[in-house]
Amino acid sequence: MPSVHSPRKGRINTDIMKQCLALCDHMLTDLEKAKRPVLKATKCSLDNSLYDHRVGFLTPGDKKVSTELNVSSVKKMSRSVFMLEILLRNLETGNVANKRELYYVSKGEIKQNPLLKALDFADQDESDEVIDFICEMIEAYREELNCFANDRGGQTYSQQLVVTETLSDGAQAVIDLSQLGTSPFQPKNRPQNLTLKAKKKIDFGIIIESEGTANTLVANGFTKRHNCIVVGSQGVPSNAVRGWVKRIQDQLKIPLYFFGDLDAYTLQNIYRTLKAGSASSLIRNSDFSAPEVRFLGVLPEDIKKYDLNDYSVNEKDAQEGRALKKAKDALQNDPFFRDKRNKGLAEILEWLYKNKRRCEQQAYYSVAPRDPQIAEKIIIEKIKKGNYV
Amino acid sequence: MTKKSAKPAAEEAPKPRASKKITSSSTAEYFSKNLQQVGFSSPTKAVLTTVKEAMDNSLDACEDHGILPNINIVIEKMGAGTMKNTDRLKIVIDDNGPGIPENDIAKVFGEYLASSKFGRGRCSRGQQGIGISAATTWALQTTATPVRVITKTKDQRKAISCSIEVDLKNNKGIVRDRQTIDWDRNHGTSVEFIMEGRVQLNGEAGLLSYLRGNVLVNPHMTLTYTLPEVGSATYERVTQDVPHVPDATEPHPHTMKLGEFLAHARLFGRTKLQTWLKTGFSRMSDKVITDMWKAQSLPANLLDKGVESVSDESLKSVYAAVQATQLMAPSTQSVVSIGEDAMSLSVERLGEIDFFAVATRKPTICDFKPIQVEVAIARVHGAGIDGDEPVQVLRFANRVPLQFDKAACAIVKAITTVNWRSYGLRQPKDALPTGPYILAVSIVSPFIKFKNASKETIDASDELVEEIRRALMQAGQRLSRHLSRETKAADLEEKIQHIEKFGPVLVDTLVRITKSPDKRKTAAYEGLKKILGRDTDEAQTKLASAETALDEANLARKKRLKAFRDEDSALEASRAPTPEELEAMEAEASEDSSSEESFGEVSGDSDDAPKSKKKKKSDEDILSVFAPEKTKSKATKKDASKKGTAKKAAEKKPEPKTTAKKATAKAPANKK
Secondary structure (H helix, E strand, C coil): EEECCCCCCCCEEEHHHHHHEEEEEEEHHHCCCCCCCEEEEEEECCHEEECCCCCEEEEEEECCEEEECCCCCHHHHHHHHHHHHHHHHHHHCCCEECCCHHHHHHHHHHHHHHHHHCCCCCCCCHHHHHHHHHHHCCCCCCHHHHHCCCCCCCEEECEEEEEEEECCCCEEEEEHHCCCCCCCCCCCCCCCHHCCCCCCCCEEEEEEECCHHHHHHHHCCCCHHHEEEEEEEECCHHHHHHHHHHHHHHHCCCCEEEECCHHHHHHHHHHHHHCCHHHCCCCHHHCCCCCEEEEEEECHHHHHHHCCCCCCCCCCHHHHHHHHHHHHHHHCCCCCHHHHHHHHHHHHHHHHHCCCCECCHHHHHHHCCCCCCCCHHHHHHHHHCCCCC | CCHHHCCCCCHHCCCCCCCCCCCCCCCCHHHCCCCCHHCCCCHHHHHHHHHHHHHHHHHHHHHHCCCCCCEEEEEEEEEEEECCCCEEEEEEEEEECCCCCCCHHHHHHCCCCCCCCCCCCCCCCCCCCCHHHHHHHHHHHHCCCCCEEEEEECCCEEEEEEEEEECCCCCCCEEEEEEECCCCCCCCCEEEEEEEEECCCCCCCCCHHHHHHHHCCCCCCCCEEECCEEEEEEEEECCCCCCCCCCCCCCHHHHHHHHHHHHHHHHCCCCHHHHHHHHCCCCCCCCHHHHHHHHHHCHHHHCCCCCHHHCCHHHHHHHHHHHHCCCCCCCCCCCCCCCCCHHHHHHHHHHCCCEEEEEEECCECCCCEEEEEEECCCECCCCCCCCEECEEEEEEEEEEECCCCCCCCCHHHHHCCCCCHHHCCCCCCCCEEEECCEEEEEECCCCCCCCCCCCECCCHHHHHHHHHHHHHHHHHHHHHHHHHHHHHHHHHHHHHCCCCCCCCHHHHHHHHCCCHHHHHHHHHHHHHHHHHHHHHHHHHHHHHHHHHHHHHHHHHHHHHHHHHHHHHHHHHHHHHCCCCHHHHHHHHHHHHCCCHHHHHHHHHHHHHCCCCCCCHHHHHHHHHCHHHHHHHHHHHHHHHHCCCCCCHHHHCCCCHHHHHHHHHHHHHHHHC
16 A cells, blocks of 8 residues: 655545545455444534543543444445545545535536436535544544644734745745734644744733734733733634644743633633534544633633623523523533532532523723723633632 | 785694595495405405305304205306406306295395304304305396295205395395296205406315315215316215214303493393303303302402392402402313224325325314314325425314415414424425325314414414314324334335345355355355345345234224214114104105206206216225125115106105105205
């Protein structure tokens, strides 16, 4: 089996290729022996998630999803092998494609070969499901199969940070963030190719839920007055943001703080994912979570302390209602929130569930309406006083 | 200042208007000017209402006299009408009912609000006695032709044939051209209207939908019709049981208003107050009255007074006391049910039904009135109902089809609130479910609250809607059991197809990925065949067992229906004729044979007439169970009518032998 070079990523994908070919060969051998092939994939769900504070992120348990060839599974198995062939061809040639593009590539293949018509995907959800199944089966990130998501979020500002990117041809690009003017630096979905260096000691990094608020802080001089890194997460962190923060944590070893809204959705879907990964990405949490990130706020006590404007949760709102329901479930079943080390976070979640209140990160601006630096001052004060969880 | 304003005040005062003479008009005058209020709002509705009123009267009369109804409807076009888009039509409705006593003929067809059913609190179809007189009025207004009536009771030797007009001034029927004639039957009525109208056959408001509805809820009726464009069709009865319409129970005091209560009291004259309360109302026992008297501190001597000597004031206090007392809900005994078995047989007469579910709720109380709800859901094949179109809803109130103003009806409201998706039907949000289904809902109650005078829509009270919903859900659950069996069968079939479609693709792809030689490909194919062969066998076994289960369910249903039908026939065969019937049969036997033969022709016509297009295989399957009996009955009719050799057929019939010949020949008409 020749080693295959992926020119774009500059990475040899032989391990994955070998693994996939071995899998297919095994299936074929089973068929030759009139034995039913079985595909096993890691079960990526909360009930198969483990959390150990020494590890710091959610890891998969022993549960596997087995698919044996029979009348019910023959369609799924054929589709998986069909999509795997497309992905392997991309790996061989070094081409990349996102999930939408893969959906259309599969459509094109089927158009050319009428025998494949039965495999046709009715919509992208169906092909996405097959791609995710393949990833879970071979325990690979989809980026490792050259299937990339849209790079979203992660806009980073700093006067001290210098990033070195190893390009696909082996060349290196050096980016000094202080030289970018008002433009931020944005990491890619596989930030493992980036190396970080500090020109001057960096005191802390702060990840801000709202991209807009991050921009306001920087525009008002936050990064000029403080030796720090400001990252906008733009809501639920994408793989790019998660991998990027992990990179900052591992390479710079600086204190990291998360600053966002005080509500169940932010705590569970944004902060927990950033810090410990998610149940649906169990197989890649090790590279896509930053366990050192602390929750700076908004904290429940801040509401009283700074007399912040808060309001009750609109349970009729689908997202807010669902998040509240999920909070109850998380307190009972999520190993992250049940871990003793995360008691403080669980208490916040419980407070949110019981009081059904929420407070936005921008509420800090109500403390001194004529002081544009008020949010910055509170953030710094909280960091100095250790007022975080 | 104008001249007018300058006039003295006395002159300015308006002169009192010349008082117009206040005149009284008769009920007939009122209705003749407001025929739209009683179902004659258009030429189309006029035809439908005429048929409906005549049929309702026939069915009610037959039920009252325990007769199995044979109804024959003929509508003929006689040329163009004078009104726009109308035809001159001859509408004949003919039955084997008890006939109308001569003195009542004019009242029935020519007098408004002349009814034997008004306010009796029974579940009869007709109530007020308006409809058929309105049909006579419409015929007179549009063609100036009176209604022609032939009627004969069993006591009359000859039938009476006459024409009836409406004397609008005096609300009286006028009899013209009276003659006595020999008729082809022992009793019955035939009415013939010549009127302008338009025959609408199809659609929810069409004549066919109305007739099909009647066929469904009257399993004991044999209906023959001949209509323009569609020709003739006959629906034979599927049960020999004439529904028994229970007598009304006494009114429940909580359903009465003060004025009604006082008026009710006045009907009882010298009857003691206690006796009046006990016998004039339901749910008022001696104990209830004694307890009430104590609780409300009413004077004890009042109970022994005659009702007429009790003052209004005292009656008012009695009324208040009754209203304040908790009483048992009204009795439900006054409702009449079609029954699940009879409805099951009847539903199959509707067309190519491949499956149905029926549910009959127990009688209950809604809005303080006794009521019973029955539901039938049938899936139709080849009925031209598209999969995306709403189901066909058949609504019935006291076994009368309702065809207009569907949206506001309690039945439709109930249907739309049921989640049909959970039973396997498709349903847009807050709408009727869709698909090739007939959904029939029958509500029977002596006090149905209609929204309008023409009785087209049932008022949707919360309690009633809920009761209908429950019946629908009950039928829905039965439907879903069947559908799930079907789905399982389809699912297994799909799986077998999966194997054939996906298996080879799987092998080919694996061979391509691993770049394996053809030898491996062949071996893998062989292996795959073995694996999937095992699966196919297993899938086929499952499919077969699912199909067997479905067949068994259908067979069980057929057996149940057969048992019901056999029981029905056995009951009929074992029942000795009543003295009245014997007398009638003897009288008939003494008449000349023409009546028998002409009746035979009617039967013969229906046998020889082209079979209804709607009478399809499924119907025959069910009926084939009874084929010997059916054949015998047909043969008998033919023999009687064409060869006059009824004797042979009569020999097969049980006692009494002397009357067997006639009894056999008359069987369909005269069984009870």
